[in-house]
Structure formats: C-alpha cells, structure tokens
Amino acid sequence: MSGTAAPETEPQASIDSQNTAQQSKSMKLSGKYRLATAFTFFSMFFGAGNLIFPPLMGAQAQSAALPATIGFIVSAVGLPILGVLAVASAGGFEHLASRVSPKFATILAFVIIMAIGPCFAIPRTATTSYEMAITPFIGENNRLALLIYSVVFFTLSFLLSQHPEQLSKSLGRIMGPLLLVLIVVMFVACVFVNHGPLGKPVGDYSQGSLITGFINGYQTMDLLAALYFGIVISANVSNFGVTETNANRRETGIAGTGAGILLILIYAALSFIGAVSGSIKPANSKTDTGATVLTNLTTTAFGSIGTAFVGLIFVLACFNVCTGLISTCATYFEEHFTTVFDHPVSYREWSMVFSVFSFIVSNAGLSAIITVSLPVLGALYPISIVLILLSLVQKSFSSKFPKVYFWTVLLVSVFSIFDCLVKLLDVFGLSLASISNALESLPLYGAQLTWLIPAVIGIIIGILDSLIRRK
Template identity: 55%
Template sequence: MSKRAKEEHNTTVAEQELNDQHTATQEQTATDEQSLQSLTLNHRNVIAVTLFSMIFGAGNLIFPPLVGALAGTASFAAIVGFIVSAVGLPIMAVLAVSFAGGFRQLAGRVSPKFATILAVVIILTIGPLFAIPRTASTSFEMALVPFIHDGSQQWLQLVYSIVFFAIALVVAQHPEKLAKILGRFMGPLLIAMIVILFVMCLLLPHGPIQPAKGSYAQGAMVQGFLDGYQTLDLLSTLYFGIIISANIRAFGVKKESRVRRETGIAGLATGVMLIVVYGMLGVIGTISGTLQPIDPATATGTDVLSNLTTQAFGSAGTVFVGLTFIIACFNVCTGLLSTASSFFSKQFPTVFGRKFSYRAWTVLFTFIALIISNLGLAQIIRLSMPVLEALYPIAIVLVLLALLEGPFTSKFRPVYLWTVVFTAIVSISQCAVSLTAVFGGHLTWLENLLNYLPFQQQTLGWVLPAIIGTFVGVIVQFVRGNRPVQQ
C-alpha cells in the first residue's frame, strides 16, 4: 500500500472512530434523558398494585374485621388506630429503606452486627415461625372449618397443611414467576372480593351496632394501633422497599432522586388503597358483630368473616371466600418462603461446614412452618404477639430516624445506637413478660418495674425511653465532636 493510500486509510479510520464516539455519546445522552423520565401511569399502577399485593395477605384480611367486630360503636377510632400502624408505618418503612439503599444499610447505622441479628430475627418472624404457618392456618379455617362438624378438624388440618406446603415448596423453587401473579391477578381479585362483601354488607339487614368489647372498651384507638402489629407489614416492608425500587429501575428510571420519587408515589398510592380496603373490612366486621356475638378471648377474625358470608351468601359464598383465601394465602406463602430462603442462602451458605443451598433452606423452612401451622391460628397469634412487641418498637424508631436522616440524624449519628438501645431494653422486657404469661407464668418483678413507665398500660412504655435515647445520642455527638463514629 502506498504512503498516500495509508494516509487516506488512517484518515478514514479516525473519522469512523470519531463517528462511533459521537454515536455513543448520543446514545448515552438519550439513555440519560430516558432515565430522567417518570413512570407512565400504567407502570405506576403496576408498581402500586404489586406493592399492595406483596403487603396484603392473610393477616390483612382477618384483623380489620376482627377490630370492627370487637370495637363495635367505637370501631371508627379503632380502625383509625389500626390504619396508623398497619398502613402509615409500613409505607414509611418503604420510603426509609429506599432512601437508605436497603435494610442492611439502614440497620447498619446502629452497627453491622446489629443489622445482621435484626435481619435474621425479622426474616424468621415473617417467615417460618409465624407468617408462613399463619397462611396455612388461616386458609384452612376459612375454607374448610365451616364445613367440618364431626370432630375430625385436627387430622384434616394436618392433611391440608401437608398438601398446602408441598405445593408451595414446589412453586417456591421458581420465585421469578410469583410477581406476575401477585401484581396482575391476586391484588385485583382480592379487592374485587372485598368490594362485593362490602356492598352486600350494606344491603344486609342487621341489628344495632354492639358496644365495644374487651380491651376495646377502655382504649379503642390504642388497641387498634397495637392490633395493627399483627399484619406484620412494618417488618415485611423493611425488605419490600428495596424490591420496589429495583422494579422501578427495571422500567427505565435510573436517576436515584427519580427512583425515590416514584417509590414515594407507589407508597402513597398503596397507602390509599389499603386505607379504603381496611375501612371497608372494618365496616364488614362491625356489621358481622351484630349478626352473631364473638368471644374477645378466642376470636381470630376468620370467624367474623365466616359469620358474615354465611348470612349473606350461604354455603356458596363461604366456598367462594374460602377459595379466595386459599389462593391469597398460597401466593403470600410462596413469596415469603422464597424471601426467607433467599436471605438465608446468601447469609448462611454453609451450616456446620457443609453447603446449604437455597433449596435446602426452602425444605427446612417448609417443615418448620408445617409443624407450627398445626398449633392452630389462635395459638400462633398468641405466640406471635410478644415477639412483635419486641420487634415493632425497634423497627418504628429505625424508620422514624431514617426519615429524619437529612435534617437531623445525619448530623447526630450516635442517635441511632442509643435510641435503639433504650427502646430495645423496654421492648424486649415487655416481650419476656408477655411470652411468660402465654405459657402461664409471671415475671411480677419485671412487670412492676415496667409499670413505672408512662403509657405502659397501652404497651407503649418504650416511647419515653426512645426519646431519652435520642437525647443521649445528641449529647454523645457533642462530646465526641467531629471524631468519626466507630462501628
């Protein structure tokens, strides 16, 4: 090749490289512009319904009607309290985790070891120890118990739970297929079912609304707030926030500020849906309480809905609602089983020096949930409440501190540690007292000590210690000055 030809060739190559760079720059610019765009209305609806479906499970169906039935004439105040803890706190958790970049990053502001321990306890709570067993127990009580009259309930429950969990175990091996069912099918189906029940309630003749019963007679709003713990939604949404953020990014929103904005929009939209649905379920429970009295000591919420569906729809209606519960609980079960097993397979890939895979964790958790589910729904609820009394206050203060990150806690980082420590001392002590009482014992000395705290009668004795811990954290920061925080 001649010198002139080589020069022309080199010039052509250089021009082509410049053109390629220009094209790449244009493509990157287009990508950046695209990443700045907000979600379309359709995508926002999909995200909101997906979040609703992830949140709304068995507990969300049975507890609002129970609150309405027990609160009676005080049901409005009780449902307001319930909504604060069952809607407000979970939606704030979605935002807090999204802003922090994940639950580990959020809890790690206390300490990395604390983040791991709290994550394990929460996953076990929303997984094989309480939430997963409750899906089988709830669906069994709604679908089959109304038709069992020969004393064979115990054996039928065992058979049902074996079949239920065996199928869930198989489906949980493919968690990537769950989102479409939850977001596009189960959410709309459950909402439609609740709307039908609500309309039928309004048309159903009933007697006068009953006065408040049990603990609702003394403080309906506070008791409603505490019963909101039983949905487990605050704990579960500590993990859902980052999942929702990832789904938003998958739609093409890349800029972090836009992701947070869309997460907030999804959270608010889901919150509105939950408020409307809980309001309808509260009315359903209030009317059901006029049809047949329930015992505050033994009622679980399933009997409240069973009484109503029997009156409004007869046996066919009970079958329809029972099947809906089975589908809803099954999907939640497989989702929680996948979440718990994924977490443990990454956190603990080996056990006693031997590899423990995702599949092995699903088998272990399924077996544990199978055993616990046969204790019965009422017993599971009684055992779970003390644990929730320990975890919920800690989760609440973490979420609130995270939402104050910009104006406050970023400047006073020790506040995280000291607020959580002071809160945990009281909440874990309350758990010990309540759990001992469940098994028929008494920790009188500890109970008397806790009774000195303000609001302890409402199980909110942790509030003042949390405030004190916040002040201690601020003082520690002032004493420490600008020295870095050691974690």
C-alpha cells in the same frame, strides 16, 4: 489494523453506554406497570391477619369504629409505608440499621426475616386458610387433612416463588385484583343486608378505641414485612426496565404508596363489615375472632355458601402473602448466606428450605403460632418504629446528632427484650415476678406504649453525646 480499530470502537462503546445510562435515568414506569406493581405490593401485604383483625375491631368497637379504624390504619398502613420510604431513601434496611452499628443491623435483620418468614408469618398463612376453608366442612383436629392441605399449599407457593422478579404477572395482575373483587362483593352485600343500629364498644375498645386500634395494627406484621418487601418489588421494577438506582427507588416508593391507598380502602370496608356483623350478632371479645365475625355476616347475606365464600377469600389472601414471603426470605438469604458449611446454596434451595420448615411449623397449630408470636412482635415493633422515624428526619435532625440512633435504639431494645422475655415465660407457665412487677408499674404500660419513655430518654442522651463528641 487491530491497533487502529480499538481507538474507534472504545469511544463509540463509551458513548453508547452513556446514552443507555441517560435513558435509564429518565425512565419511569407507565401507568399500567405502576398499577401492576402496586397490586403486587398489596397482594404481598394482605394476608390472614389483614382479613381477621379489621372485622373483629369493627365488631367490638361498634359506635367507636371510626376512631378505632383510624388508629389501626396509622399503624397497619401508615407505619409500613413510612418504612418503605425510609428504607428506600437509606438504600436498604441494613444501611438504615447500620446507623446504630453494623453488628446490630445484621442481628436485627436476621431476627425480622425469621419472624416474618418461617417462624411465624409463613406458617400462619397455611394454618389460617386451612381453618377457614377446610375446618368448617370436615371438623376440627383433623391432623391428616391439615397435613395434606399444607403440602399442597406450600408446594404451589414454592413453585410460584421461583421467579420473584415476575410476581407482578401473577400476584399483581391476577390474584390481587381477584381478591379485591371478592372483598367488594362482601362489602356490597353488607350495605344491603338488614341490621340494627351500632351498639356500644366492648372489650378493649370500651376505653381508648384509637390507641387500641393502633396497637392491634401491630398484629398484621406489615411494618416488619415492609422493611424487606421492597427487595422483591425493586426486582419487579427492574424487570420492567427501570434499573437506575434512584429511578428504581422512586418507582418502589410509588408502588408502596399505591398499595397503602388500597389497604386504607380495604381496612375501612372490613371495619364497616365487622361493625354491621357485630350489630347482627354481638361479638364475644374473649372467644370470637375476625373469622367468626366474617362468617356471621356472610352466612346472613348468602346462607350456607357464605362459609365457603369467606374460605375462598382467606385461601387467596394467605397464598399471596405466603408466596411473597418465601420470595423475600430466600432473596435475603441468597444474598447474605451464599454458602453453608462450604456448600453453595442457591435461591431455589433457600426457598425450598423455608417452604419445608414452614410446613413443619404450620402443623403445630395456629393457636401456638399466634401465642408465641405476639410477645416477639411487641419487641420488634418499637425498635423498628424508632429506626424509621429517626430515618425520616435524617437530614434535618438525625444527621446532626448521629448518636441518637445508638442510644434511642439501645434503650428501647433493652426495655423491649425484657418485656418480651417476661411475656414468653408467662406463655410457658413461668414468671419473673420482680421484673414483671417493675414493668407493669411503668407509665403507659397498659396501653403498650411504655417504650416511648426510653425512646425520649435515648434521644436526649444521644443529642448530648453527639454534642460532647463534636467538641
């Protein structure tokens, strides 16, 4: 009888499998779950830098706040969303970067993960929220307080990150909306507070506010994060039942677009808040930060409770991003480094490693973290931008001239690495005078857009190389 049962059950199993696959292909998230994933994406993006830089920009740009905000939104929102779409269409960041070479993809992926993870971004979340929420009440340079705060901060974030596929239940449904409510309250207060007319732009915004806003958008690190946040969002989409590859990618892209719309609205509001704050108390372009700008406004609007209010917003925003980053980094390392010295390492162990390492780095201080991170970001951003832009024109251009990936990224990388090296040496009091002078003599160096020149040269060489190889 077993011989006759098999032919009957196998076709039935095949039919059931086909039906299930067909249902999966046609599946899409409901409006409720799309909103939840969009809020999750937004919560993972929106951290300390996203709160600090737009208000400072508005306070310094003043009457030129509109073009500055447009430039900021292009680099802090437009580029990350394009990154999400490019990575989704390529089937993952490493597939995208492999168009240059597999070894390059591995190296760049590792460097980006470390930058948006334990080396810079994760430690910055704890230190920034501490300085905004705790320092105003107990004073500066209290190492013991920072130690205790960071232990609690990273312990809670570690526990929440243990279920990355369910982040939508915490970040998307609770933390993200709560953060938005707090920002809206601050914006409404700003609308009704008495203030004078907006003044003239100061600092870097006195000339070229659009470009200055664009460059300052780098400091959010959202483009680099977008290249890997899709991993976690994709897991959440799968957890909601959309497991078919193309449908999952489509829903991930929709979530990214929704998060982008939220970010645009919030950045515009924060820029306006900064402009109003700057009209009440002019910002010092050399000493003030976005945190100072926000505190000035909330103190005027709410009195002494304003400082605590801003601190709460920072803690929520930083905690959201920290949890998302730990989940992203641990997921990446679990997939790529399953064993270390012949010892299997699980997601839980990797997330613990990143939490502990970030805890150690965070206690070095916020100033040191930001100072070292800026040159590294200045190197990684141009490389990521050219990769994404070439990917977006893959069908119409890049696929016809495949060597443009290699040559464009190569020349941009060489320039970016030398520029990063010079700036890092300068941080530590050293210098390479000849290289530094050569770089500063290049066009657009003052606007930090000199990498456009090697990018254009790389595209030209890549086209010629592709044509020669084709023949």
